[in-house]
Amino acid sequence: MTPRLAELVAQARGGDRAAFDAVVETCWGEVFAFTAARSATMEEADELTQEAFVAAWFALGRYEEREIFAAWVKGIARNMLRRRHEVRATTDLAVVAEMIAERLDQDDGAAEDTKDRLDRLRKCLDRLPRHLRLLATKRFAEDLPLSLLCQHLHRTRASVANALTRLRASLRDCVERQEAAP
Amino acid sequence: MSERLDELVQVYIDGALSPTELAEFQAALAEPVLLARTATQVREHQLLRAACRTDAAVRARQVGAVIDQRHRWKISTRRLRSIRTRTRPRTSWRWWMSVAAMIMVGAILALSEVVPKADDGRLATLNTATAKVWIYRGGDQIATQVGMGLFPQDEIETADEVAELSYPDGSRIRLLAETRIRLWEDGGAKRLHLGNGEIHNEIAVQPEGRPLVIDTFHSLITVVGTVFDVTTAEAGTHLAVASGRVRFSDRLIGGTIEVSAGSSADIKLQPELEDACLPIRMPSPDMVLNAPKKVFAHYFPPLPLSMDNRPATEDYYTTQYLSPHGENDKFLSIGGMLRARPLPVRPLVAGDWQERNLRLEIGRAISRGINGFAFDIMSVEDAAADGKLRRMLTAAQTVDPRFAILLQPDMGSLPDAQAVERIVLAVHGHPSLYHLPDGRLVLTPHAADRIEPAIWSAMLHRLRGQGIRIAFLPVFGSLDQDLIDHYAGISDGLGEAGNPGLVDLPARVKTVAARVRASSALLFSASVMPQVFRPLGNVFSEACGSLAYREAWKSAIETQADMVRIVTWNDYGDASNVAPATSLAGDSGTGFYNLTSYYATWFQTGNPPEITKDVVYYFYRKHASSLAKPTVTWAGRAPVDQIELLAFLRAPGTVTISIGGETRSMEAPAGITSFCIPSLAGVPQFRLLRQGVTLIDVSGKTRIQPTGGLPSDTLDLTYWSGSASALRLR
Numbered sequence: 001m002t003p004r005l006a007e008l009v010a011q012a013r014g015g016d017r018a019a020f021d022a023v024v025e026t027c028w029g030e031v032f033a034f035t036a037a038r039s040a041t042m043e044e045a046d047e048l049t050q051e052a053f054v055a056a057w058f059a060l061g062r063y064e065e066r067e068i069f070a071a072w073v074k075g076i077a078r079n080m081l082r083r084r085h086e087v088r089a090t091t092d093l094a095v096v097a098e099m100i101a102e103r104l105d106q107d108d109g110a111a112e113d114t115k116d117r118l119d120r121l122r123k124c125l126d127r128l129p130r131h132l133r134l135l136a137t138k139r140f141a142e143d144l145p146l147s148l149l150c151q152h153l154h155r156t157r158a159s160v161a162n163a164l165t166r167l168r169a170s171l172r173d174c175v176e177r178q179e180a181a182p
Numbered sequence: 183m184s185e186r187l188d189e190l191v192q193v194y195i196d197g198a199l200s201p202t203e204l205a206e207f208q209a210a211l212a213e214p215v216l217l218a219r220t221a222t223q224v225r226e227h228q229l230l231r232a233a234c235r236t237d238a239a240v241r242a243r244q245v246g247a248v249i250d251q252r253h254r255w256k257i258s259t260r261r262l263r264s265i266r267t268r269t270r271p272r273t274s275w276r277w278w279m280s281v282a283a284m285i286m287v288g289a290i291l292a293l294s295e296v297v298p299k300a301d302d303g304r305l306a307t308l309n310t311a312t313a314k315v316w317i318y319r320g321g322d323q324i325a326t327q328v329g330m331g332l333f334p335q336d337e338i339e340t341a342d343e344v345a346e347l348s349y350p351d352g353s354r355i356r357l358l359a360e361t362r363i364r365l366w367e368d369g370g371a372k373r374l375h376l377g378n379g380e381i382h383n384e385i386a387v388q389p390e391g392r393p394l395v396i397d398t399f400h401s402l403i404t405v406v407g408t409v410f411d412v413t414t415a416e417a418g419t420h421l422a423v424a425s426g427r428v429r430f431s432d433r434l435i436g437g438t439i440e441v442s443a444g445s446s447a448d449i450k451l452q453p454e455l456e457d458a459c460l461p462i463r464m465p466s467p468d469m470v471l472n473a474p475k476k477v478f479a480h481y482f483p484p485l486p487l488s489m490d491n492r493p494a495t496e497d498y499y500t501t502q503y504l505s506p507h508g509e510n511d512k513f514l515s516i517g518g519m520l521r522a523r524p525l526p527v528r529p530l531v532a533g534d535w536q537e538r539n540l541r542l543e544i545g546r547a548i549s550r551g552i553n554g555f556a557f558d559i560m561s562v563e564d565a566a567a568d569g570k571l572r573r574m575l576t577a578a579q580t581v582d583p584r585f586a587i588l589l590q591p592d593m594g595s596l597p598d599a600q601a602v603e604r605i606v607l608a609v610h611g612h613p614s615l616y617h618l619p620d621g622r623l624v625l626t627p628h629a630a631d632r633i634e635p636a637i638w639s640a641m642l643h644r645l646r647g648q649g650i651r652i653a654f655l656p657v658f659g660s661l662d663q664d665l666i667d668h669y670a671g672i673s674d675g676l677g678e679a680g681n682p683g684l685v686d687l688p689a690r691v692k693t694v695a696a697r698v699r700a701s702s703a704l705l706f707s708a709s710v711m712p713q714v715f716r717p718l719g720n721v722f723s724e725a726c727g728s729l730a731y732r733e734a735w736k737s738a739i740e741t742q743a744d745m746v747r748i749v750t751w752n753d754y755g756d757a758s759n760v761a762p763a764t765s766l767a768g769d770s771g772t773g774f775y776n777l778t779s780y781y782a783t784w785f786q787t788g789n790p791p792e793i794t795k796d797v798v799y800y801f802y803r804k805h806a807s808s809l810a811k812p813t814v815t816w817a818g819r820a821p822v823d824q825i826e827l828l829a830f831l832r833a834p835g836t837v838t839i840s841i842g843g844e845t846r847s848m849e850a851p852a853g854i855t856s857f858c859i860p861s862l863a864g865v866p867q868f869r870l871l872r873q874g875v876t877l878i879d880v881s882g883k884t885r886i887q888p889t890g891g892l893p894s895d896t897l898d899l900t901y902w903s904g905s906a907s908a909l910r911l912r
Contacts, residue, residue, distance in 0.1 A: 017246060024242035029232040032241075036228035037221075043439075045228075046241075053245045092204050096194070099211050103221035121233040140227070141234035145196040146189075147493055151526060154768035154883070157495050161189035168226050 009069050013060045020060075024053050027070040029118050034074045038081050038101040042143065052077035070115065078105070117175060124174035132167055139164060187216055191223045193493075198529060200492060243444040304331030305365050305372070306347045306355075314343035315357075334366040340379070349386075353394070356382040362468070371395065377468035380413040399467035399548070399582065401449045404429040410441075415466070422446035459772075459799075459905035460779045461830030462791040467548050471584035473786040475744075476616070478588050479547055479751035479760065481555040483570040486752070487524045487539040494526030504766050506896060516717040517896030522754045522763035522771055540577035544585055546761065547751065550775060551782030554586035554616055556626065556747050560595040565608035578614040586616035590657075593629040599641040602627060610650050622653040626677065626707065626747075630656030631665060639672045655707055657747070661694050666701050675705025680749040680758075682711045682730030683723025683818035691737035708743035710734035710781075712774040715899040716756035722810065722899050724819040727801035727826030727858065731774060735781035746785055748778065757900040765902075770883040773799040773828075773903025780830070793853065796835070798878050799828040800868050801903045802861060806889045810897055823861040825886075827868050830854055835872040841865070841886070863888040868906065880906035 005026055011019035031052060036045035056063070056073045063072055081101065125136055138144040138152065150160050190207045193199050199207060211217045308317070311326040318324070318337040332338070332347060339362040348354045349372065357363060361379025365372075371392035374381075381396075387407035388394055396403040398414040401421075408426025412419065421430050423441045431438040432449045441447045465473075489498040502508035503520040513519040530538050547555065557574055564571040571587075578585045589609075591602045606625065609615065616624045630638070642652050653674040658665050661678035669676065676698045684690050691708060698706040711734060713725035725731065738746045750758045760778050763771035777799055783791045807821035829837050829850050837855065838847040842862040850857065865885050870878035884902040 017249070020249075021242045021246050024245045025238045028238040028241050029235065032235070033225070033229040033232035036231060037225045042231075050241065050245055050248065054248050057245075057249050092208055093199070096204070096208055096211060099217060100221050100224055103217050104225055118229065118233050121229060125230075125233060136230065136234070140230040143231070145198060145528065146192045147196070147198065147495075147526060147528060150495070151764070151768075157193075157493075158185060158189050161192045162185060164192060165185075165188045165223075168223070168230070171230070172226070 005069060006065070009063070010065075012057075013063065020057055023069065026115065027073060028053075030070045030115050031073050031077060033118070035077050035081070037104055038078075038097070048077055048080060051080060055080070117179075120175045120178045121171060123178070124171050127174065128167075128170075132170070135163060135167060184216075184219065187219060188223065191220050191227075195224065195227055198493065200496075200529070240444050244442055247443045302331055304333055305336075305367055306332045306349045308332055308338070309346040309348055309354075310344065312343045312345075314341040315339070315345040316341075332365055335364065337362060337364045339363075351386045351388075353385045353388075354383070358382070362466075368395075373397070376412055376414050376419075378414060378466035380411065382411050384409045400432065400545075402429075402431040404431070408443075418449055420446065420448050459776055459797050459907040461793045461795050461797040461907075462780055462783060463794050464549070464551065464779055465783060465787075467582070470548050470551055470553050470786070471582055473553055474619075475746075475786045476554055476586065476588075477552050477746045477748065477782045477785060478554040478556040478586070478616075479552045479748040480590070480753070481543075481557050481574065481751050482753040482755075483558060483560065483564065483574075485524070485754050486536065487527045487543060488529075488535065491529045491535040493529055494523075497526075499523040500766065513718070516720075517898075519718060520754050521715070521717065521896075521898045521900050522757060522759065522765055522769070524752065524754065524759075525762050525764055534573075537573055537577050537580075540574055541581050543752070543761065544578055544581045546775075548581075548585060550760075550779045551786065552748065552751075552778065553584070553786075554588055555751060556588040556590040558628070559589065559591045559605055562596070562601050562604050562608075565605040571605070571609060575609065575612045575614045579612070583613045585614065587612075587614050588616040589623070589625050591625070591627045593627050593632040599633050599637045603641050603644060606645060606650060606652070607648070618653045622651045622674075624653045624655060626655040626657055628657050628679070629659060630669065631658050635669050635672045638669075642672065653705075655705060657707065657709075661697070663697055666697050666703070670698075670701035670703040673703045675707055675744060676701070676703045677707030677747065678709060680709035680711025680734060680747075681723060681818070682713050682725040682734070684730075685819050687730060687733045688737045688740075691734065692741055695741035695743065705744040706741065707745050707747060708734070708738035708741065709747045709749050710738060711749045711758055712760055713901050714756050714758055717897070718755065720810075721756060722821075724807075724821045725901060726819065726822055727824065727901060728773065728777060728799065728828050728856065728903075729826075730819075731777065732781070732856075735785070739781070739785050743785075746782075768883060769804075769900075769902045770904040771900075771902055772905045773801055773901075776905045777828070793830050793832050795830075795907055796832055796870060796872075796877055797830045797905065797907045798837070798868055798870055798880065799830075799903060799905050800866070800880075800882055801826045801828065801901045802866065802882065802884070802886065803899055803901055804884050804886055805898050806861060806887075807899065808889055809887075809891070810899055824858045825861050825866050827857045828854070829857065829870060831870070833872065835870050835877070838867075838869045838871070840867040840869070861886055878906050880904065 005023065008019045008023045012023055028049065032045060032049045035048040036042065039045040039048060052073050055076050125133065128136060138149055144152065146157055146160060150157050153160060187210055190199065190203055190210070193203060194207060211220060308326065308328065308330050311328045315326055316323055316339045317326050318339070338345060338347065338357060340357045340359055342359045344359065345357045346354060355374065358380040361381060362377040363381065364375040364377065367373055369392070372394040374394070374396045376396055376398045385394055385405050385407050388405065394405040396405070396412060398412070398419040400414065401419040403412060403421060405428055408428055409424040410428050411422045421428060421441055423443055423445055425443045427440050427442045429438055430441050430447050430449065439447060494500060499520070504518050504523060506514050506518045508518060527539055527542065529535065555574065557571055559565070559571055563569050566572065575587055578587050589606065591605060596602060610623055618624060638654065642654060645652055654672060655675035655677060656669060656673055657677040657679060659679050661676060666676060678694055695706045710731060712731040714721060714723040748760055752759050752761045754763060760774040762775045780791060802825040803823070806823045825839055825841065827837050827839050831850055831852050833852050835850055836847055837850050837857050838845050839857065839859050841864045846859045848857045863886050866882045868878070868880050869876055883904055
């Protein structure tokens with residue numbers, strides 16, 4: 001956690017709402033990435049992220065300074081998700097979502113999606129060749145579903161999925177190179 | 183497996199897995215390795231989504247608003263508790279006076295909630311009035327003055343001025359320039375229709391159960407009390423909320439979201455077709471729907487947007503109609519039943535997907551100036567409670583009851599006049615059916631000459647006996663004088679099916695219009711048809727690119743036809759569809775669709791619309807007509823193998839077509855220019871240049887095959903088409 005963020009969190013604990021707004025703005029992406037990976041829809045992820053931050057505000061007294069703030073909010077979100085999974089109907093889709101969520105929870109220690117990682121990813125996105133950047137924009141910024149993307153690119157679904165896999169691999173390499181750099 | 187898994191993961195993320203795919207996906211996840219791969223992919227995908235999003239500040243404000251809201255709730259709860267636990271003070275005359283005052287104030291407030299109108303029945307008051315603000319009452323413009331009352335169904339329109347009105351409860355609506363609204367109330371709830379433009383709204387808290395509802399062509403906006411802006415135009419409706427929460431519902435495809443403070447949302451007419459390549463500023467949907475001159479597009483129910491609500495890669499069009507091996511090789515000899523299909527739509531997980539798709543089609547039609555569908559009724563069952571006609575009527579009513587459905591019994595399919603009578607009796611009361619201004623229900627049987635006039639006449643008589651007045655406008659394949667003589671006596675109007683292959687189409691239309699007008703039938707219904715190529719039966723007419731369609735429209739306009747029927751909206755079976763289409767190869771079929779906007783607007787307004795944007799359309803075939811011999815024969819216009827660039831220009835420019843290493847150019851004046859060159863193998867490139875600057879540069883999406891032979895056995899004589907503007911390519 002950066003000293004600036006730690007300072008903002010401390011101010012927020014003192015009741016400073018503006019400081020808490022800045023904390024939310026800083027950590028939103030990280031928490032959203034966490035909830036989105038575990039939610040059935042983007043709307044649910046947005047709602048869950050918002051609820052987690054609201055709950056965090058009212059529970060700031062219980063936050064311990066040695067914890068990474070975003071990780072603490074993600075913990076709140078995880079508990080909310082568990083409660084939702086408990087009450088959700090056991091459809092096949094819900095079962096699949098839960099399997100993936102559980103697996104993600106196991107992986108979390110291995111690859112934490114920190115703010116730094118998000119920042120590096122943004123830099124790598126900016127460095128993509130134009131055609132890949134267009135693909136990334138359509139898929140991740142504009143949320144174009146695969147079917148429309150196929151139509152847009154005049155390619156089959158398998159081919160576009162393959163291109164997305166290659167795109168992610170290239171971004172992963174780029175992020176890892178940055179992390180390894182001194 | 184990993185590649186297939188990656189594909190399934192992406193579809194899972196979109197929430198679009200079919201039941202079969204879900205089962206396959208679930209089985210794959212039983213493998214720990216594949217589950218790990220999936221989890222990684224999902225996490226990376228969402229991380230990328232998060233990285234691409236730039237709304238953290240907005241989200242932070244939303245979190246802040248929720249916190250504030252909950253703080254307020256907590257505070258008010260605490261106050262309530264403290265009041266309840268407070269020791270009751272000693273009563274005095276001052277105390278009783280204050281209680282009395284509070285009761286009076288409360289009563290006044292309550293009264294103002296229940297009876298929000300002033301004594302004269304006004305709904306609202308106009309706070310500003312200038313020469314550029316107009317009020318219409320009962321269709322007539324009335325004098326505008328500050329403080330005047332606004333009553334139910336009053337319409338307010340601004341030119342380049344701002345107008346403001348207020349309600350008795352303090353709610354204020356501000357109309358920005360070029361805006362038109364209509365006011366009314368519904369059971370004490372305020373209602374407002376935003377036809378076009380932008381309004382800024384500051385809405386006081388509305389009475390319980392009676393929210394203010396604003397409707398636009400695309401959306402319903404339900405408000406309890408808040409500050410927000412709404413903008414609507416042809417392409418969609420934009421909502422921006424400053425404070426409070428607003429419910430935003432999509433009228434065309436269904437679905438509701440809540441938009442909270444600091445957020446905005448859009449409902450677009452058709453995301454994949456928005457910001458279209460149109461050369462004119464389209465009239466608003468309101469103006470299209472209110473236009474007294476009707477442009478109907480022939481709706482062919484067997485070929486809707488989707489037949490099975492499946493993804494396009496595996497739906498019935500792809501696997502059975504476009505594939506040469508579809509329906510157990512039934513159409514193998516002709517290379518498949520269809521060459522084109524409608525643009526794919528996303529499967530709908532819940533709800534009536536067929537009706538949702540019809541609403542989408544209606545929206546697409548209105549956006550190009552079409553204000554009704556001539557529904558091809560092929561069986562009596564279509565009019566049953568769950569029949570295709572009923573579903574269309576329901577969809578039209580949901581979108582807007584002004585979108586008219588013209589009853590067009592298909593006498594090539596229906597057995598007799600009794601069947602038509604049963605259909606009329608089943609649906610005649612529906613508000614979406616097309617009626618003439620005098621209230622008569624319009625009936626336009628196609629291939630009407632299969633039934634003798636005396637039998638039609640008896641049917642009309644029986645219907646009249648049941649209180650159903652019919653305007654009878656039969657349509658015939660070819661409207662020769664003897665048919666007119668035979669049928670005019672029982673008809674209110676007559677029409678002829680389109681034929682794009684006619685050698686002198688304008689002269690033919692003029693002759694027919696004159697014959698009809700000289701008869702006792704009076705109304706002339708003109709048909710416009712873009713092209714015909716039907717693999718089934720090898721039917722083909724040479725349309726010369728867009729020429730036949732343009733000629734037919736101009737003839738309808740010049741002969742002052744009483745209505746136009748576009749033949750067809752969606753018969754992909756003979757390529758006569760104007761609805762946007764594509765193929766397995768991704769060919770583009772948007773040219774006729776976009777071109778319709780210009781001529782439909784001209785027909786409805788009576789004047790050629792001003793060209794406000796440089797736009798280029800192109801039309802060409804992938805196969806030369808010589809490849810069609812000897813299986814396909816044609817009558818009428820001789821086949822021409824050409825590439826056409828149709829330019830709509832605001833100012834003179836140079837248009838070029840490049841193909842096979844050759845470039846041909848033409849200096850085009852402002853206005854409409856058709857530039858044609860002989861067809862060559864390859865992919866044509868179309869450009870528009872002005873003063874050395876390339877404004878449009880677009881490649882066709884269809885490759886023209888060499889004339890040496892068909893690369894497959896699938897002959898395709900469809901004119902594929904595309905659209906491009908300086909801003910966007912399609």
